[in-house]
Amino acid sequence: MSVSDLSRLTRHTDGGRVLVDDLGKRYGGAAGVDAVAGVSLDIAPGEFVAVVGASGCGKSTLLRILAGFEAPTRGRVEVGGRPVTRPGPDRGVVFQDYGLFPWLTVAENVRFGLRQRGMPRRRAGQIADAFIEVVGLTRFADRFPGELSGGMQQRVAIARVLANDPAVLLMDEPFGALDALTRTQMQHELRRLYREAGTTVVFVTHSIEEAVYLADRVVVMTGGAAKGVPGHITEIFPVQLGDDRDVNAVDFNALEREISQRVHAG
Amino acid sequence: MTTPTTGRSAAAGRAALGFGVLIGIVGLWHLGVRGQWVLVFDIKMGFLPEPAQVARMLWDFAFGGLLGDAFSGTMWRHLWASTGRVVAGFGLAAALAIPLGVLMGRYRLVNAALDPAVNLFRPIPATAWVPLVLLIIGFGSQATVFLITLSAFFPILLNTVGAVREVPPRLLEAAQMLGTSRVNVLLKVVVPAATPGIVSGLRIGLGLAWVILVLGESNGIEWGLGSMITLAREQVRTDRVVVGMIVIGLAGFLSDRILLHGLRGIFRRRPLVRST
Numbered sequence: 001m002s003v004s005d006l007s008r009l010t011r012h013t014d015g016g017r018v019l020v021d022d023l024g025k026r027y028g029g030a031a032g033v034d035a036v037a038g039v040s041l042d043i044a045p046g047e048f049v050a051v052v053g054a055s056g057c058g059k060s061t062l063l064r065i066l067a068g069f070e071a072p073t074r075g076r077v078e079v080g081g082r083p084v085t086r087p088g089p090d091r092g093v094v095f096q097d098y099g100l101f102p103w104l105t106v107a108e109n110v111r112f113g114l115r116q117r118g119m120p121r122r123r124a125g126q127i128a129d130a131f132i133e134v135v136g137l138t139r140f141a142d143r144f145p146g147e148l149s150g151g152m153q154q155r156v157a158i159a160r161v162l163a164n165d166p167a168v169l170l171m172d173e174p175f176g177a178l179d180a181l182t183r184t185q186m187q188h189e190l191r192r193l194y195r196e197a198g199t200t201v202v203f204v205t206h207s208i209e210e211a212v213y214l215a216d217r218v219v220v221m222t223g224g225a226a227k228g229v230p231g232h233i234t235e236i237f238p239v240q241l242g243d244d245r246d247v248n249a250v251d252f253n254a255l256e257r258e259i260s261q262r263v264h265a266g
Numbered sequence: 267m268t269t270p271t272t273g274r275s276a277a278a279g280r281a282a283l284g285f286g287v288l289i290g291i292v293g294l295w296h297l298g299v300r301g302q303w304v305l306v307f308d309i310k311m312g313f314l315p316e317p318a319q320v321a322r323m324l325w326d327f328a329f330g331g332l333l334g335d336a337f338s339g340t341m342w343r344h345l346w347a348s349t350g351r352v353v354a355g356f357g358l359a360a361a362l363a364i365p366l367g368v369l370m371g372r373y374r375l376v377n378a379a380l381d382p383a384v385n386l387f388r389p390i391p392a393t394a395w396v397p398l399v400l401l402i403i404g405f406g407s408q409a410t411v412f413l414i415t416l417s418a419f420f421p422i423l424l425n426t427v428g429a430v431r432e433v434p435p436r437l438l439e440a441a442q443m444l445g446t447s448r449v450n451v452l453l454k455v456v457v458p459a460a461t462p463g464i465v466s467g468l469r470i471g472l473g474l475a476w477v478i479l480v481l482g483e484s485n486g487i488e489w490g491l492g493s494m495i496t497l498a499r500e501q502v503r504t505d506r507v508v509v510g511m512i513v514i515g516l517a518g519f520l521s522d523r524i525l526l527h528g529l530r531g532i533f534r535r536r537p538l539v540r541s542t
Binding site for chain 1: 436437439440441442443444445446447450454455458459461533535536537538
């Protein structure tokens with residue numbers, strides 16, 4: 001079963017536009033430090049945008065503000081035309097450490113959001129089963145997260161947010177804790193899921209290769225409180241490498257190198 | 267991680283070791299009474315009954331037919347009366363302490379309101395409450411249940427508060443971004459995430475309930491293990507005192523097992539109770 005088959009099961013929300021305008025986040029009041037400042041970004045519905053940068057450049061802060069976990073101290077953030085004020089099911093978040101509920105089975109984790117939003121048990125169960133199948137974990141539906149590998153847990157986390165039918169998928173270094181082989185495999189799967197689901201994706205990562213492989217545009221952020229300059233966007237690279245990307249291809253490597261220089265130039 | 271077979275045989279080995287130590291203690295006890303040892307703290311072993319005598323009396327206390335005195339075969343009635351008080355006091359303590367602890371752990375305002383009162387009352391030991399309780403409640407079952415509730419309440423409360431504070435913020439974020447209401451973040455995420463810590467508090471509270479039982483039952487109660495021990499002491503019957511101690515110890519141990527396995531039975535494979 002593919003995600004597009006699932007649109008018959010779910011309402012299927014189209015990807016939402018993400019609008020960030022002159023965003024700033026200062027910690028510690030007026031005399032505090034700026035984590036990010038002057039960040040503006042316009043992400044089209046259904047677009048896949050990766051944000052790369054060194055540790056502390058504010059890329060995770062940006063994502064957490066988009067998720068509604070933190071409030072900006074200046075500027076404006078809109079998702080799907082509505083200002084972001086708190087977390088909500090229109091913005092599904094995939095965390096690096098998965099954030100699964102350890103006392104719930106895989107199936108219960110995946111249908112949690114649907115049940116919380118008032119969907120009857122049977123229907124929530126059907127949708128959850130379908131998304132568990134999409135991520136290839138049907139055999140593990142009755143297992144607990146603690147019994148699964150990191151890659152499998154992250155698949156559960158992805159199924160959990162996709163089942164909830166979000167307009168935007170926010171991913172915070174989702175494959176950062178996985179081994180190299182699993183990571184590559186998860187990247188392949190995410191590309192497939194993304195093409196079928198059509199949600200907007202904001203994907204924060206350390207890995208420039210991962211960003212170029214996955215995204216339509218790569219946003220480079222530099223600075224950060226530790227550097228004395230607030231985190232900000234230095235450059236945005238469009239990735240025009242088509243749908244079948246080869247990480248060993250010459251044009252792929254050229255773009256990767258160009259972005260890398262920009263990241264490290266600061 | 268060990269394989270199941272080696273894990274099982276290792277567990278059997280550890281159980282045998284623990285049993286061996288128990289046998290050793292009983293052996294030393296026997297020799298000490300025979301030899302009239304005087305130990306540290308001026309413990310006069312010669313004043314103790316021999317283990318065999320205690321075993322005989324324990325059997326008679328439970329099943330009768332050996333000694334034919336007023337204690338014969340009365341254990342179950344004493345145990346039943348005491349268990350009722352422990353269950354009532356402990357249950358009441360849990361019913362009050364868990365909800366209160368969840369609210370104190372989650373909401374700063376509730377914590378600010380209640381924390382000073384909790385810290386003021388908590389250090390007062392149950393023994394210090396006894397004179398006042400006897401004056402304002404009077405001798406009897408109600409006073410005992412009150413003392414048990416009071417004593418079990420604080421460990422359950424403090425463990426619950428601590429467990430709720432230590433719920434990983436990530437789980438709260440996950441619940442919020444999935445569209446969970448405030449009430450359900452509390453009920454469906456905070457409470458289950460805190461359950462292993464709450465269970466630890468319940469086990470401490472239940473253990474204390476049996477400790478306080480003896481104190482509560484030492485005044486104006488006819489049936490109960492505490493009153494049985496108190497009476498035995500007044501009659502200078504060390505053998506009966508030791509029998510009462512053993513029964514209370516076993517009852518405390520068994521009630522902990524019942525609580526733990528009962529909860530495991532409810533939770534099944536869900537990782538909600540710390541493995542011990």
